[in-house]
Amino acid sequence: MTTTELLVSKTDLAVTRVRQTPAAPLQSGQARARVDRFALTSNNITYAAFGDAMHYWDFFPVQGDDAQGWGSVPVWGFGTVVESACAEVPVGERVYGYWPMASHAVLTPARVTPSGWIDGAAHRAPLPPIYNQYERSSADPFYRADTEDLQALLRPLFATSWLIDDFMADSDFFGARTLLLSSASSKTAYATAWCLAQRAGIEVIGLTSPANVAFCESLGCYSRVLTYEALASLDGDTPSVYIDFAGNAGLRRRIHEHFPNLRYSCSVGGAHVRELGGAKGLPGPRATLFFAPAQAKKRAGEWGAATLVQRLVDDWTSFVTAAADKGWVQVAHSEDPAAAQAAWAQVLAGGNDPRSGQIVRLA
Ligand SMILES: NC(=O)c1ccc[n+]([C@@H]2O[C@H](COP(=O)([O-])OP(=O)(O)OC[C@H]3O[C@@H](n4cnc5c(N)ncnc54)[C@H](OP(=O)(O)O)[C@@H]3O)[C@@H](O)[C@H]2O)c1
Numbered sequence: 001m002t003t004t005e006l007l008v009s010k011t012d013l014a015v016t017r018v019r020q021t022p023a024a025p026l027q028s029g030q031a032r033a034r035v036d037r038f039a040l041t042s043n044n045i046t047y048a049a050f051g052d053a054m055h056y057w058d059f060f061p062v063q064g065d066d067a068q069g070w071g072s073v074p075v076w077g078f079g080t081v082v083e084s085a086c087a088e089v090p091v092g093e094r095v096y097g098y099w100p101m102a103s104h105a106v107l108t109p110a111r112v113t114p115s116g117w118i119d120g121a122a123h124r125a126p127l128p129p130i131y132n133q134y135e136r137s138s139a140d141p142f143y144r145a146d147t148e149d150l151q152a153l154l155r156p157l158f159a160t161s162w163l164i165d166d167f168m169a170d171s172d173f174f175g176a177r178t179l180l181l182s183s184a185s186s187k188t189a190y191a192t193a194w195c196l197a198q199r200a201g202i203e204v205i206g207l208t209s210p211a212n213v214a215f216c217e218s219l220g221c222y223s224r225v226l227t228y229e230a231l232a233s234l235d236g237d238t239p240s241v242y243i244d245f246a247g248n249a250g251l252r253r254r255i256h257e258h259f260p261n262l263r264y265s266c267s268v269g270g271a272h273v274r275e276l277g278g279a280k281g282l283p284g285p286r287a288t289l290f291f292a293p294a295q296a297k298k299r300a301g302e303w304g305a306a307t308l309v310q311r312l313v314d315d316w317t318s319f320v321t322a323a324a325d326k327g328w329v330q331v332a333h334s335e336d337p338a339a340a341q342a343a344w345a346q347v348l349a350g351g352n353d354p355r356s357g358q359i360v361r362l363a
């Protein structure tokens with residue numbers, strides 16, 4: 001058996017390489033999964049951009065003499081166990097989780113339950129547990145066999161969006177009723193806007209590039225959509241919250257300067273990967289990184305884990321149904337290494353139709 005990997009240069013994310021190596025024999029307790037499909041969105045580019053700082057390169061360390069300088073970017077999707085040296089994990093089992101951009105992955109299932117397991121490999125122990133979890137599709141309340149592409153593309157993003165919405169409501173929107181979302185055309189931003197739009201009395205303003213205004217308006221979940229350039233036309237005295245998916249340092253500064261009543265500045269993403277920068281010396285509130293697991297943990301404590309999951313599943317089901325019915329995502333499949341390299345290059349470059357949803361298979 002051969003493993004095909006799509007590797008990315010850690011120093012130049014535009015440089016990729018396909019490597020094919022013979023699969024190593026499994027050790028006792030390990031299982032080999034074929035990665036059947038994974039999604040590529042800006043989220044994965046951000047993983048690479050913060051690969052060192054936030055340890056995203058550490059999930060699937062590249063092995064071998066020629067590994068120096070190359071990284072394996074984590075992706076979300078579905079795999080099937082094709083070989084197992086772990087008694088509790090049978091061949092044929094289908095799972096959702098975090099994968100390398102590769103045809104296969106070797107995991108060490110631990111804490112196995114009827115609903116799933118974690119990868120107990122030693123190198124993953126220090127990493128956030130949420131990324132180490134593998135859900136058995138046969139017992140997964142989010143799973144539907146006919147929407148695997150949409151699940152791979154939207155599910156991890158929606159969970160973050162839902163928790164942002166919940167965090168904002170839980171904080172009484174920091175006393176504001178106007179929320180500004182950058183990279184409004186990104187899936188994570190519009191899923192957040194979709195959640196916020198279910199609440200009364202909240203104005204959700206989407207900020208985006210000129211080419212993506214019409215798409216954002218068509219979604220129906222933004223109260224208003226403006227280009228980045230039109231920001232100055234907003235009433236700066238309005239108490240507001242900034243939810244930042246773009247990570248654009250210049251834009252962040254303009255928002256902090258234009259809104260002296262900015263009540264909270266929430267850093268979620270870095271879709272504008274060429275415009276990232278620090279937040280030192282900004283007027284107004286400190287730009288604060290959103291940490292989804294903290295809000296999930298708080299709600300699991302308050303509501304109980306089962307209620308948290310049920311609420312999330314209910315809203316996810318409504319959201320993914322709306323996304324499918326209204327054609328918010330047009331799936332493009334890449335099924336060979338060269339196509340996968342092209343898909344990576346395209347997502348990295350940006351400027352794409354925001355409807356596009358890249359699904360890749362290297363197996
Ligand atoms: N912290 C978390 O837990 C978490 C979880 C999920 C996602 N996120 C973050 O949310 C952001 C959005 O992710 P996504 O996967 O939802 O994105 P996506 O759907 O792939 O977003 C596409 C949009 O992002 C902007 N964009 C993408 N590449 C660009 C480039 N090279 N230059 C300029 N603009 C670019 C454009 O929006 P505009 O024209 O509207 O700017 C584009 O329409 C990412 O930075 C991601 O890391 C964070």
